[in-house]
Amino acid sequence: MKNKRSFYLTLNRLRVLSQITTILFLIAVPLLNIVGVHWILGTLYSISFGKLDIADPAIVAQTILLTWNLYIPLLIAALIPILIAFICGRVFCSWICPHNTISEWITAFQKRFMTKRWRQYQKKSKNVGIRVYFGILATLLLVTALFKTPLVSYLSPPGVISSQISQLIRGSGIGLELAIVLLIFIAEFFLFQRYWCKLLCPVGAMLGAFHWKGKLRVQFQAAECKCGKRPSPCQMACPLQLEPKKKNLYPACFNCGLCAKACENTGHKAIQLTF
Amino acid sequence: MFIASMIIKVNPEKADDLLESLKIFENITTYGLHKDDNIIVVVEAESIEDVEKLSKRLLTEFNEIKGVFPTYVTSDDADGMK
Amino acid sequence: MALTRREFLKNSAASAAAAAIGVSLFANQSVFASETVWHKSVCRYCGVGCGVMLGVEGGKPVAVKGDTKNTINKGLLCVKGFYLHKVITGKDRLLKPLIRKNDKLVEASWDEAMELVAAKFKESIEANGPDSVAFYGSGQAETEETYVANKLFKGHIGTNNMEGNPRLCMASAVGGYLTTFGADEPVGSYDDLDHAEMFFLIGSNTAESHPVLYDRLVARKKANPSTKIVAIDPRKTPTNKIIDLHLQVKPGYDLAVMHAIAKVLIEEGYTDEKFISDSVNFSNGKEPITYEEYKTFLKKFTPEYASEQAGIPAEDIVKAAKLFGQTSRVVSMWTMGVNQRIAGVWLNNLIHNLHLLTGKLGKPGSDSLSLTGQPNACGGVREGGGLCHLLPAHRKVAKEAHRQQIADIWNVPVTNIQPKPGKHTMAMFDAISKGEIKNLYVMCTNPAHSLPNLNKYLQGMKDCFMVVAESFHPTETSKIADVVLPAAFWGEKEGVYGCTERRSQYMPKALKPQGEARWDADILIDLAKRLGHGKNFEHFKSAEDIWNEYLKCTKGKDMDLTGAPYSRLKEVRGLRWPVPSVDHPGTTHRFVEGDPLFPKDKAEGRRMYFYGKPDGKAVIFARPDKGPAEPVDAEYPIAMMTGRVLEHFHTSTMTGQVPQLVRAVPKPYVEVHPDDAKKIGLTDRGMAKVITRRGELELMVKLSDRPLPGNVFLPWHWPEKLSNLLTNDVFDPGSKEPEYKVCACKVEKA
């Protein structure tokens, strides 16, 4: 029984482990490259293991819009992320994306040292409408296509962070683009909580598009919910300020499972992350 | 490549304006106004003919120029190479 | 503030215009404060002897340009010479004397430094005799400087332990000239280059090591397209661009080829029999032999045999020989590829053999011309007698008459000069390692970088009391010295350089020495005074005084320079000795009519009379063929060659001061053939480890088809990767010149 109860705790530990591993990995890749290991290359825009290329679908979409051309190898490279997103949703965001990792650390900091403020934020949780969510992505892509500007590249925090790490290690220093990411962090810290990840990020939105009505989801069974608190622990636990108990949770939710873990902590099973 | 120096005699009142206008020519370097009405310039040109053409052009195009007096011509590859 | 040439011309043009209206244009701009003053001088680098003009503005060197009136280079310079002015003010210029205290070099006053040097030398001479001190000079020092050192060490201190780095570079050529012709230095001159119909290059990368001469070959070939150029070289070099036939021999196996060429010349009837009977003797190195015996000796050396030895097609050897025989005017040129070999003297002899057999010598367009690597190896050390067995003006310490003549000029008792030759360079550094020589004075050279098999000698140099007079610090040698003296550099002192073609040229002092630097001769005179020999050096008030005393030594010798006092040298672009009088134009060809020393009475109708030999006959040598001292074997399967690049000179103490040259060739490398690289697993610009029996180096790989498979090539310029940790220190028993050019190595992926 004990084991069963700690399932989401374990899952979350694995998730944090994956996040830290990702950051270490992003540091290790350029270091390996420098010492002559070249079978592993890339950043979170696109990464390759030997001959296997994996590319961010948002970037692929951008490239298609910019070039009006389907470059098959690039499409194939986007398949794995699409497949994962189709089955598991935006787990890239919750398990890998370094931007989210850092945001979570900032949130943890707020939760610990700025408790009041954090509770204020969290009480204002709100789910995002599908139309708004994809509307923003569509607008971004439209601007990309119309102005022939690689907007997604600028606005991909995981890509920017990872390529900055690579360049810093290769001795080219850091650039202004890191300011975009910093700006997002600062804005989120002072103005609004986590709107980037749950609403604006084109990388997440593109993955969300493939999940939308997909397999792995947070399931709420009202019958099991006993806590009655308001705001409920699951809502307080959500890093994206979503309300897990309400509909419209998707596509903004990135399946981190923290709500399920919070629910589990209360001794109930009202919220489950299952297929 | 030929390098020639010339003295341009000018109307003293228009001298400053002319000095500015001469800066537009890429192959002319000006060395300032001297003794009221002398502008010293150095012209770089592919051939002597080009130097000549340029002096004529200066005379016809600028009313404020009273005269162009070549003083010295040398060739960039006069020694060393040959 | 160096102007570009274009800017300079523009400024001169503008100044001319300004002068026309009575205005001084650049009066208040300090960089243009005065017109550039151009001083006629000689290039500081290789032995070609190019005339340069040093531009000085406000006491600072601003530019160097080629001297258009100098017939050697006609205004042309190589990239090194072009940047000479930047070397003067280079970043490593040594400005104050340094003394080692507590194992650290610290700044000291001149007086303190010189007192220490004098005390140490005195102490050692008194305790262990004069042979416990030694002098190691340079083919880059002025004749005057070497002369003063010679006078001090051989004449006053009384040791013949006086050597110079030409031992490492020209000694074999000296040996070759002396044994074959009886007199050192070339028969002809550069003038022959403009008349030759064939050039025979052996072991010389002319395009990179003597670029201005290369340009003369190019010009000759352009003027006369039928001019043929044949090269014997184990490596394809940039010189290959203009050659017609390349005999790419295995490194160290070219003696047989030379014999085979001689054999073909005789068999095909290209010999000049009259010349041979008039002016040639034959010898096997020990005793005279006859022409017939020589022919018998050659029997073994068929083109096929030579082809097998050297790894080149036999028909190419025949082709080369036929070209040599058919063309009427041939100039052979060689340099370190021939000299820095265990059989260096022999190979020199074999080159002369070809010219003697065919009589292609002593007439315009025909010469056997050894190219020198240093600007004053000929002038200062070979002629000035800066080696352990020599005295000034081609004299030998072993000859009593010679000692007497020099002792008279030096104003010392003849007993001061020891009759026994001192220790040659390799023996000297060996003695230093063994502690037999306790004090060493190094002038203008960098033995801790340039000696072969360095590991063996470095400790000894550290242990002995070493004084280094250098313009730059740190060099590998000054780093381990006990006293480092800042020496005036080129342009900061006046003096004479003598180049390859027996031409002595004057260099003016155009600048004040940087910092506290002093002229080397001045330092040596100071030392002489402090050692108590001041009396015979007091009259040296200027370089001219020293030169004039030196001229007395040359009077009546084969290298008579009496007609070349400063007053005349300052006017002309050098004079080629013998110049017995001030109205003599100098000599383009020796041993023939026109040479002031040509003895018409003795010659009796002979075209050439080699007056260095008792019967006036040069010698054709039947030398055995000999491979390298360290042939490749199963363990060390690759032959390692060393050499130079165009942009750098020797130990790069000078070229390393010029950022532009460093940029062009920034770091050490090893040239590997792609086939070898594939076998070993090396990639272009990757790292490789080159290992010999003496040491190992990690170097950047440059894939290149220049060396043959099985050979690698290392330029030796860089202090951070000393190729001389790998080279072999075996030396030619005749010339005592080490075999830098070839040893066995293995190459591994690093």
Next chain:
Amino acid sequence: MIQSLTSIFSKITKSKTYLRPPGAVPEDEFISRCIKCSKCAQVCSYNSIKILHLNAGKDFGTPVIEAKDIPCYLCMECPRICPSGALDNALVDKEKVRMGLAVIDESKCLPFLGVICRSCYDECPIHRVAIVLEDELLPRIDAETCTGCGICESVCPAEEIAITIKPLSQLADKRK
């Protein structure tokens, strides 16, 4: 402050022409195609390829080569790993690379001033072909075979670098 802002702004708006890695498709298409993944820079053993920062303007994230500092040594590793087709994956022969064209400024080039210098000629990877020596002295570029790798630019010992690479994009109209 204002000055630095305007300089940044001018950098962002100004479209500079860059030397791109070997196999780069024409500049406009290149910028559209490049997904800024940095792989070409990472695979480059010589650190020749640098990724533009946003400071450099709108082309940020794209790879460039500053031939003056570190040129391309034509190891041909980068074209084949490009995931987006911005570099031609099929390009394997270094002889076929056309990144740009070396241009000699004869007023700065040493041999044209009477100085023997062969640094660019000696180091040219398309040896004795892409740079030839007229009269064994004056370097001339063969526009047909020059790859634009920039090795010549990186070694030029002239006071001011006399041989520079004009990127392909800049040459586009000239070559037509």
